[in-house]
Amino acid sequence: xxxxxxxxxxxxxxxxxxxxxxxxxxxxxxxxxxxxxxxxxxxxxxxxxxxxxxxxxxxxxxxxxxxxxxxxxxxxxxxxxxxxxxxxxxxxxxxxxxxxxxxxxxxxxxxxxxxxxxxxxxxxxxxxxxxxxxxxxxxxxxxxxxxxxxxxxxxxxxxxxxxxxxxxxxxxxxxxxxxxxxxxxxxxxxxxxxxxxxxxxxxxxxxxxxxxxxxxxxxxxxxxxxxxxxxxxxxxxxxx
Amino acid sequence: xxxxxxxxxxxxxxxxxxxxxxxxxxxxxxxxxxxxxxxxxxxxxxxxxxxxxxxxxxxxxxxxxxxxxxxxxxxxxxxxxxxxxxxxxxxxxxxxxxxxxxxxxxxxxxxxxxxxxxxxxxxx
Numbered sequence: 001x002x003x004x005x006x007x008x009x010x011x012x013x014x015x016x017x018x019x020x021x022x023x024x025x026x027x028x029x030x031x032x033x034x035x036x037x038x039x040x041x042x043x044x045x046x047x048x049x050x051x052x053x054x055x056x057x058x059x060x061x062x063x064x065x066x067x068x069x070x071x072x073x074x075x076x077x078x079x080x081x082x083x084x085x086x087x088x089x090x091x092x093x094x095x096x097x098x099x100x101x102x103x104x105x106x107x108x109x110x111x112x113x114x115x116x117x118x119x120x121x122x123x124x125x126x127x128x129x130x131x132x133x134x135x136x137x138x139x140x141x142x143x144x145x146x147x148x149x150x151x152x153x154x155x156x157x158x159x160x161x162x163x164x165x166x167x168x169x170x171x172x173x174x175x176x177x178x179x180x181x182x183x184x185x186x187x188x189x190x191x192x193x194x195x196x197x198x199x200x201x202x203x204x205x206x207x208x209x210x211x212x213x214x215x216x217x218x219x220x221x222x223x224x225x226x227x228x229x230x231x232x233x234x235x236x237x238x239x240x
Numbered sequence: 241x242x243x244x245x246x247x248x249x250x251x252x253x254x255x256x257x258x259x260x261x262x263x264x265x266x267x268x269x270x271x272x273x274x275x276x277x278x279x280x281x282x283x284x285x286x287x288x289x290x291x292x293x294x295x296x297x298x299x300x301x302x303x304x305x306x307x308x309x310x311x312x313x314x315x316x317x318x319x320x321x322x323x324x325x326x327x328x329x330x331x332x333x334x335x336x337x338x339x340x341x342x343x344x345x346x347x348x349x350x351x352x353x354x355x356x357x358x359x360x361x362x363x364x
Binding site: 157160161163164165166167168170171209210211212213223224225226227228231234235238240 | 247249251252254255258259262293294299323324325326327328329330331334341342343344345346347348350
C-alpha cells in the first residue's frame with residue numbers, strides 16, 4: 001500500500017549514502033521512521049476501536065448479568081434445599097435405626113435366654129413347674145417376636161424410602177451444574193476477548209424438563225402439583 | 241409378572257425394586273433410560289413398566305409414546321414415577337397414555353395403591 005513511498009525514500013537513501021551525503025541520508029532516515037510510526041499509530045487506533053466495539057457488544061449480549069442476577073441466587077436456594085433434603089434423610093434414617101436397635105437387642109437377649117432353657121428341657125433337666133413357666137415365656141416370646149419383627153420390617157421400608165433423596169438432590173445439583181457451565185462459557189468468552197485463543201466449551205444438551213420442585217422457587221406460579229393428592233385430583237379431573 | 245424398572249439413578253431403581261419385592265413382585269429387571277429399556281421391552285416377556293421421566297438418552301415420556309406406538313406393546317400398563325410435578329407435564333403424560341403417575345418423593349403406600357388400581361382396571 002505504502003510500498004511506493006517506502007521504495008522511493010529507500011532509493012533516495014541509497015543514492016545519498018553512495019554520495020556520502022550524511023545530512024541528506026539522516027533526513028531520509030527520519031522520514032522513514034516518521035512514516036513507520038504513523039502507520040503504527042493508525043494500527044493501534046484501529047485495534048483500540050475494535051476492542052471497544054467488541055466490549056460493548058459483549059456487554060449487550062452477555063448472559064453474565066442474567067446469571068449473576070437470577071441464576072446464581074436461584075442456584076444458592078437449590079443447594080440450600082439439597083442440604084435440607086439430605087439432612088432430613090439422614091435424620092429419618094437415624095431415628096428409625098435408633099428405634100429398631102433396642103427392639104432387635106431385646107429380642108436377641110430373650111431368644112438366647114429361651115434357647116438355654118430349651119436346651120435344659122431337651123436334656124430332661126427341667127422340673128415340670130419350670131416347664132409350665134417356660135411354655136408361657138415361649139408364647140410371649142413368639143408374640144413379641146412377631147410384633148417386633150413387624151416394626152423392624154416397616155422401619156426397614158422407611159429407611160429404604162429415605163434413600164430417595166439421592167435421586168431428587170442429584171437432579172437438583174445437575175441443574176446447578178448447568179448454571180456453573182453457563183458461567184464458565186461466559187467467562188471463557190471474556191477471556192477470549194483479552195486475546196487468549198481458547199475456543200469455548202461445548203454446552204451439554206440441555207434438558208428442558210423442570211425437574212424436582214424446590215419449594216419457594218419453582219412453585220411460585222401455582223402451576224405445580226404439591227402432593228400426590230394434587231396429582232390424583234388432576235388426573236381424575238381428566239377422567240382417570 | 242415380570243416388571244421393568246427404568247430410572248437413570250441406580251438408588252431409585254433399587255428403592256423401587258425393593259418396594260416391589262415387598263409387594264410380592266420378585267421378578268424385576270432394570271434399565272437406565274428409554275434407549276436401553278425399549279429393546280428389553282421389544283424382546284418380550286415384560287408385563288408391566290415402571291419408568292422415570294427425566295432421563296438422558298431417551299426420556300420416560302418418549303419411551304411411553306414408543307410403547308403405545310408399538311402394536312405388540314401398546315396395551316402394556318405403564319406407571320410413571322417422577323419428580324416432574326408441573327400440571328402441564330402431568331397432563332402431557334396422561335395424554336400420552338400413562339396408567340398411573342406418582343411424584344417423587346413418594347411413599348410405599350402410594351406405590352402399592354397405584355399398582356393395585358392399575359391391575360384392578362386391567363382385571364376388571
